[in-house]
Amino acid sequence: MTTNIYVNNNKFIVGMTMKDGTELEHNNMALHACKNLDYIVENRKKLAASLHYELNDFVCANQTHSDNFHRVTFADKGRGAKQMDTAIADTDALYTYEPNLVLCSFTADCVPVIFYNEVSGLVGVVHSGWQGTVKEITMKLFRHLTQVEQCNPSDFHIQIGAALSQEKFEVDEDVYVKFKNLGYADEFIYLHEGTAKYHIDNQLTVKRQCELAGIPTEQITIDRTCTYLSPNGFSYREHKQCGRHLSFAVRKGVL
Structure with missing residues (x-):
């Protein structure tokens, strides 16, 4: 099983699964975009075991390209892990202070934002496709965490996962205008x-949103793997019928 582990220390695990031809459905992790639900459950169980957790520790949302986020508690444990109808509804970002919950986000070209807070122990994941980016989901979430959860933005560490590259993310004027109207994405x-197509770097736009929310630039890391160009990527733009990567964040606790 191919998994990019970005952080694995005594407090946190942060990572992202990748496409792998040796696994069931090439290591697809998405129940909403698969041929065989049982295969996806098996893949997720294998991932859970590799992280020394159980599938029932996973928490998943039904992603809708919204700017909605949800504070996960132990009551949410297992939601969406084995079946879609138990997932957290209409939500594209999750965060929690609770230990030993594997927060999950699913992407195939969209930008995954995975983060942890060194001081409070908070962890989270964001799904930011272009619609989420123009709705500023990442910036809204971090402003919420700063204002409502009383987090210091300088305590956050951000990992932006593999996504569609600027070369392959070409759009018409309608999408271009939405990014232009943000006021900070022109470069x-x-x-x-x-x-006559516009090419947009969604990863760097999301990075700028993190910076505007007060997170230090040196604490933001980007995996520049292109999900379209890399053989290890699932790309919706390349193949509409494709699997999904699973990005995850865990706050470690005493088991």
Whole structure:
């Protein structure tokens, strides 16, 4: 099983599963985009075991490209882990202070944002496709964590996971205008004269949102693997019928 482990220390595990031809459905982790639900459950169980957790420790949301987020408690343990109808509804970001819960986010080209707070122990995941980015889900979440949860933004560490590259993320003027209207994404956009398409760097736009929320630049890391160009990537833009990566964050606790 191919998994990028970005952080694994005495407090946190942060990572992202990748496409793997030796696994069931190429290591697809998504119940909402699969051929065989049982295969996805098996893949998730294998991931859980590799992290020294159980599948019932997973918490998943039904992602809708919204700007909604949810504070996860122990009451949410296991939601969406084995079946979609128990997932947290209409939500694209999860965070928790609770230990030993595996917060999950699913992507195939969209930007996964995985984070932890060194001081409070809070961890979380964000699904930011272009719609989530123009709705500023990441910035809204971190402002909520700063204002409502009383976190210091300088205590956060951010991992932006593999996503569609600027080269492959080409859009028409309607999407370009939405990014332009953000007021801070211009340097992450170029126009391809030959195709009259705009190319946008969604990862760097999300990084800028983190910075605008007060998170120090040096505490933001980006995996520049392109999910379209890499053989280890699931790309919805390349194949509409594709699997999904699972990005995860865990606060370790005494087991």
